[in-house]
Amino acid sequence: MFVVLRDLLRYNSEFLAGILMTGVVVAMALLSFVSPYPPLDQFVAPMDVPPSAAHWFGTTSRGQDLFWLLTYSIRNTLAFGLLVAILSRILSLSIGLLAGYRGGWVDRVLMSINDTFIVIPLFPILVLFYFVMRDNMSWVMLAVLTALLGWSYDARLIRSVALSLRHREFTQTAVFSGMRTHEILSREHLPFVLPIVFSTSLNNMNWSIGLEVTLAVLGFTDINRPSVGGMIYWANQHSAVVAGVWWWIAFPVGLVVMLFIGLYLLAISMNEYIDPRSRLERGGGRKE
Amino acid sequence: MSAAMRNPAAKPEAAQGPVVAVRDLRAWYRLRLFGVDREVKAVDGITFEVRKDEIYGLAGESSSGKSTLVKTIAGAMRPPLEIVGGEIQFSFMDGTMGLNRAPADLVERVRWRHLSYVMQGSMSVLNPVRRIGTSFFDFAFRHMGLDNAGFEAAVVAHLARVNLPASVLKAYPHELSGGMRQRVTIALATICRPQFIIADEPTTALDVVVQKDVLAMFRSIQREMASSVLFVTHDMGVHAHLTDRLGIMYAGRLVEEARTPDVFARPRHPYTRHLIHSLPRIGDDRPRIGLEGTPPSLANPPSGCRFHPRCVFATERCRVEVPPMEQVAPDHRVACFEKDRVEATP
């Protein structure tokens, strides 16, 4: 494991860049624990101060220090992405493994449902959900719904791996030794799909965070909980761009873009490590 | 093409000029994976020629480098495979590097006109989204100098030669059976009447009955056109039935070469002996003796003669020195220090 990590860091510049970018964002989130300002306090700093030594990222029109506010926001945003990733992993793993292992009509039924969830446009549904829930909507509820709607793409990937495991000898051995389906899946097949699960969860986080930022920017989440999207929402409410308070938008956007690119780079470099075909291509490609 | 050459009975006894001559060819895979350099010497100093109107067989185990050799001769190399040294000379074009350094327009004119291929895996060599007729058009039309109607008539006539109806031209590859597809590829490879055909394990994926059928057809077409064929397969049984001369490869090198009957009757290399003795024969109840050890890694081959770790005749000299290819009889070359001892041993 350690050797893999070292090799990736040394020879894969995408992985290195991904680690650095994600690392900065995570460090930023951790800083929230030592913030001098409580997250919800307003008018504790002078208003509309451009970035300076006292306020690194400037202050908002609501008298908040942008840097420290951003630490809370990115922490909440990351937490949302992680929760969705974990919840949707549970779904996509159980459905993907089951469909791939059982095959036949179980596979057909599960994959039909799976394809349905792939196709359905999520944004209008999430908006409808907000419309019904209004102020009663919490970020955990949104995360649960997002996970319920966002497992399908990865379930298909996991299924294709499970399908290939199904005819391998050790599966037969397990079947003959009397293991039950859920035991075979959790003990024998799970370890094989874990690398893919890991790289797809990075992509899934990117997707869900993007969704949350978007909903928050439109004001369709709990706007009183600091989040990156929420910051942009408030900046828009105060016409920050028109008023020349550009930093109010620029820093949240910059940070979240960094997170997106960082996670994406991590996901593709890990994919490359998992899939030897693309690795060989790289080996040959280096010679050119 | 003279009448004499078309005559199937006119087998050339004396050596005619070769269609292709390969001299001391070296082709290596140079890989760099996560900072580790690796060189795989898949073809390492091979010299041989394929004469006019003969089927030259190339035998060896699956990692002996025969596919790489064929790829190199065919000019089908991609990085990380590259030619490190040696020459390839065709009778139908100038230059000593074969197709590999020739100008693109010359390569385009020569390919399929003078040099064609039948490849392994008939399922995968035909474009799955193109009808068979379109593939014939892509491959052969520009060489035939015919108009559309004339070309189609020629294709249909040629298909009849391999017992295929004209209707296959309208089909997609996935709509044909394995045997039919293989006959399509043979028809595709021979329609331009090329001087030189490379056949790389063309029948391996077929079942035995179909295989026999396809081989017989291949032989009769070759006879009729007096083409030269380089026929690669690991199956010694196929070689015995089909080829005129036979070269045996081991770990990237040619170890023995002779007329096919001589190879089977008087093998001089221990590895050749092993290949032949492992063939099942009717009325022979002796147990088959397997080879000790595993095939060598081409990334890190044994010193001296590459066969020595698995050879019962090996001496100290074999461990250090590379045995040169030596003429031991007319049309018989062997690379072994102990060739006389091998021949003397029953």
Next chain:
Amino acid sequence: MRAYARYAFGRFLQFLLVVFIGINIAYIITHATPIDPVEHTVSVATAFGHTAPEAIESMRQSLRELYGLTGSPIEQYLNFWRRVLVADFGPSLSAFPSPVSTLIGRAIPWTVGLLGVATILTWIIGNLLGGLAGYYRRSRILKGFGIVAMALHPMPYYIAAIILLIVFGYLWPILPISGGAQMNVARDWSFEYVMSVARHSILPMLSLLLVGLGGWFVGMRSLVSNVVTEDYVVYAELAGVSKRRILTAYVMRNAIAPQVTGLAISLGHIFSGALITERVFGYPGIGSLLVDGVHAGDYSLVLGLTTVSIVGVSLAVLVIDLIYPLIDPRVTVN
């Protein structure tokens, strides 16, 4: 032909399943939540000032009917489906008395136009460049493009749109940043009007294009670099088939099939993106209507837009599925 009919029938069943599940999700969200939308609306409406109790009661009753909350649960469910099937979502609350279907009908051409053109353009350009990048691996321009595409690809649509808005709206204001066409131009098929529509669509189109391009580019590049090692490509190269024909008829033609499936798979995502983009640029399509509907508390409008979105996207996916056998003749066999 019979194989195709069987395939088409299967895809049609899948389409029905998507619509069925999608509409049920909408039903569950609107009916199984612990919040009573009627009481919520009533409390909002009566929060300021005094309202007579009878007025509140009559309001409550009409809202119940509007939300389809009258009768037994089974009646409610069937009623919900009836409204979806005849596309009758009642009058809009915010634009009373215009029926919701009229509002949606007015918005649909804008969304379909913007989304359709942007999606097709993105798909063609992304696949073309990605295919070339996979085939000509040494090209520096294409390599550079790959890096840019990779950086843009993970961006959510909103972020891309807002960056474009800031750049072309405030820093270098050369393009209209809001609306579907200029206000004072007559809405007919005059040259002036069409040009105005085109100019207004540039920025929303561009943000859809920038975000979408990377995915197709990266996907096609890796597909092509796998296809070029396939036997049939190597064989055609050995046969001396011209490079141009190999690139088009052998490499691209085979690599494009998974990308067509990919388009079907990501259509829902692209559609969501287009809604968001519309909102940023005030484009008069479904997305703007949806957000306005939420802010105005217009239940019928939001529900109508959600169901129309589900049916519309799955219909588009069905169309792609039905033409797919033209791209890959093997698909109807299995």
